[in-house]
Amino acid sequence: MASGQLSREEALECSSSRHACHVMLYSDTASQLFGRTPIRHIVLMQMRFDGLLGFPGGLVDPSEETLEDGLTRELLEELGVAVPVSVEDYVESRFAPSHPHTSSSSSSPLILHFYVKKIEEEHIREIEKAAASTAADHGLEVLGMVRVPLYSTKSHAGFSCFLSHSFIGNARSQLVDSLLRLHLVSPGELRRALRSSQRMNA
Numbered sequence: 001m002a003s004g005q006l007s008r009e010e011a012l013e014c015s016s017s018r019h020a021c022h023v024m025l026y027s028d029t030a031s032q033l034f035g036r037t038p039i040r041h042i043v044l045m046q047m048r049f050d051g052l053l054g055f056p057g058g059l060v061d062p063s064e065e066t067l068e069d070g071l072t073r074e075l076l077e078e079l080g081v082a083v084p085v086s087v088e089d090y091v092e093s094r095f096a097p098s099h100p101h102t103s104s105s106s107s108s109p110l111i112l113h114f115y116v117k118k119i120e121e122e123h124i125r126e127i128e129k130a131a132a133s134t135a136a137d138h139g140l141e142v143l144g145m146v147r148v149p150l151y152s153t154k155s156h157a158g159f160s161c162f163l164s165h166s167f168i169g170n171a172r173s174q175l176v177d178s179l180l181r182l183h184l185v186s187p188g189e190l191r192r193a194l195r196s197s198q199r200m201n202a
């Protein structure tokens with residue numbers, strides 16, 4: 001297992017740790033940008049209150065709720081609509097990396113559980129509508145949902161520009177790893193986008 005990674009069972013035995021669950025919701029789409037650039041997939045992330053990009057979800061207390069029930073509760077708060085997430089959607093658990101944006105006074109370690117769930121494009125649109133209107137956290141913990149541009153424009157913007165932004169915790173590698181594993185982008189496209197995102201931040 002990669003460093004910092006642990007199994008779901010091992011993670012749940014860490015009763016003194018804090019736990020957080022986040023999910024990448026995505027769909028296929030036939031829509032085309034400017035009528036010519038296939039968008040191919042809609043991947044949902046959010047602009048958080050702290051200006052960082054991340055996935056919807058949040059802190060869960062495994063002594064009071066299952067990881068998946070806790071995640072579903074967080075999604076209701078942040079998206080304004082129930083999106084049931086189950087153990088089948090579970091991907092991995094790992095200890096939170098130490099990061100300048102997330103250094104907290106609390107000393108108990110944080111375990112991050114990650115899920116991926118494919119839904120229908122129509123469902124994505126309902127979520128976006130609810131997240132911008134009825135969601136309890138709209139304008140507070142969540143400033144807005146965003147779609148990830150997976151294409152590259154003629155000027156090499158698009159996916160690479162998106163990757164050059166700042167992300168919470170390891171959300172950026174959760175995104176990149178999931179896109180590769182699910183074949184939503186090819187290794188070559190990803191390599192080019194990562195290289196040019198590094199140039200943008202240089």
Ligand code: GTP
Pocket residue numbers: 020022053054055056057058059060074096102112141168169170171174
């Ligand atoms: P409160 O209701 O204010 O407690 O927030 P929350 O429950 O929605 O928690 P949040 O979503 O901020 O997640 C808790 C912690 O998990 C954050 O402080 C980050 O350290 C981390 N985190 C947040 N989003 C992500 C994400 O997309 N990926 C990863 N890996 N970690 C995240």
Ligand code: MN
Pocket residue numbers: 057058059074077078137141
């Ligand atoms: Mn929340």
Ligand code: MN
Pocket residue numbers: 056057058059074078141
């Ligand atoms: Mn949250």
Ligand code: MN
Pocket residue numbers: 058059074
């Ligand atoms: Mn919360």
Ligand code: MN
Pocket residue numbers: 077141
């Ligand atoms: Mn909250």
Ligand code: MN
Pocket residue numbers: 039147148149
């Ligand atoms: Mn889009």
